Amino acid sequence: MAGELEIDIDRSSPVPLYHQVAQAFEQAIREGALAPETKLDNEIDLAKRYHVSRPTLRQAMDKLVRDGLVVRRRGVGTQVIGPRVRRSLKLSSLYNDLQESGAQPRTSVLTLETVTAEDEVRDRLGLAPGTEVYHLRRLRSIDGQCLGIMENYLPLSVGTLTGAALERDGLYNVMRRQGSDFQMAHQTVGATVATAAQADLLGISPGSPLVTVQRTALDSAGTAIEFGDHVYRADLYSYETTLMNH
Amino acid sequence: MAGELEIDIDRSSPVPLYHQVAQAFEQAIREGALAPETKLDNEIDLAKRYHVSRPTLRQAMDKLVRDGLVVRRRGVGTQVIGPRVRRSLKLSSLYNDLQESGAQPRTSVLTLETVTAEDEVRDRLGLAPGTEVYHLRRLRSIDGQCLGIMENYLPLSVGTLTGAALERDGLYNVMRRQGSDFQMAHQTVGATVATAAQADLLGISPGSPLVTVQRTALDSAGTAIEFGDHVYRADLYSYETTLMNH
DNA sequence: AAGTGGTCTAGACCACTGT
């Protein structure tokens, strides 16, 4: 019932207050310091305790709700959600993929060239006919096991790409360093079966199931900066999400 | 450049103001009344025009950003995002599935029984060993084509389920009518290939690719009220999402 | 320097839940 929690709020930090508060709660929940089913104190008391205004504290709670760590009910209160539904079923998450792309264990570049964009690629990236784009094919592996084949198309305006930089830092880190910071991405996840060529690269049998991911990434101006068409071994990869009703 | 937009705000409506504003903008964008790349007026002017406070207007804009309709940049402004990245690639979306579950064209119930929950199901639903649960198998089709096989497990406490009600109204509508309103769901999307039995039901060849979806749905108290294990034809089904960087 | 969105405050009233 308590929900006591010591938080060091650094008001001189550039990190927003609501973010500091949300992060402290998230850490406490993930570490188990706040057990599932625990009822937190009400918003007004929490705001007083951490010396922030109620709207600021609410902003933090909104974040926890969106991240699926906590449930709020009007007239009742705020409760920590059980860990059962937070547990992962399989391996890596596509979301982490996006945010920590460079941190993945191992990526080898198979192809790095510039080509004239085909229609679908042109359309996705919003380019004029005949425009040249980067075409990139990479093999991602984890603990020596091949996980998937990643194919990317990027406008030349993202800067200079080299195989060495890509293998060392990952695509998104290379792009960020050159000033292309992505803001959002649209994705389509589906399924297919491995062709002979794919099976050969991945070390599996033809006809094995593959998870397909198509992604269009946009920068903060809403301009498309990358189109990706990826396949992953279904036995090593799945895509996880949390859906909210509001 | 204008971004003018007539909105009827009904202050006596139970619908929150920020929701009314956001919905008006969303409709205008989807209908094309606000063209892509259009720059909206600044927050303060918009707040004045619609006679709401700036925080309320910001709450509406936050929603548009989360839904991927609009991009904001500090010091620059707010822009409508191009439709290119909003376009669907394939058929139905799992998100709509959740929110409009009863509205799907056709669902036939193959199995409706109560069984003793297996370990995985018990774990997902947070039930004690030996507990009885509903076991439900349905075939979903669209325009006479079989789309997928849906298998669900539910605690008996959700109420009475009948095949007729399920086929007429859909699972979530039946549950809602009996007081089980879901708040959030965790999902895992992956791939597999059709077994002979699955292929037979779906009218495809064994070995064809299938999209797999496992879903645990929670009510507003954080209690698990449904576990679903579904497969869909990969040529008719894919899963779409928008990822935000923050 | 001017204009934008990002953050924050200190209140207020309401709708809903439990007793």
Place this chain on the structure above:
DNA sequence: CAGTGGTCTAGACCACTTG
């Protein structure tokens, strides 16, 4: 009924981008 989260206001200051 008292307590909770949900909504809303009218300001304020700051960080960032653009000219």
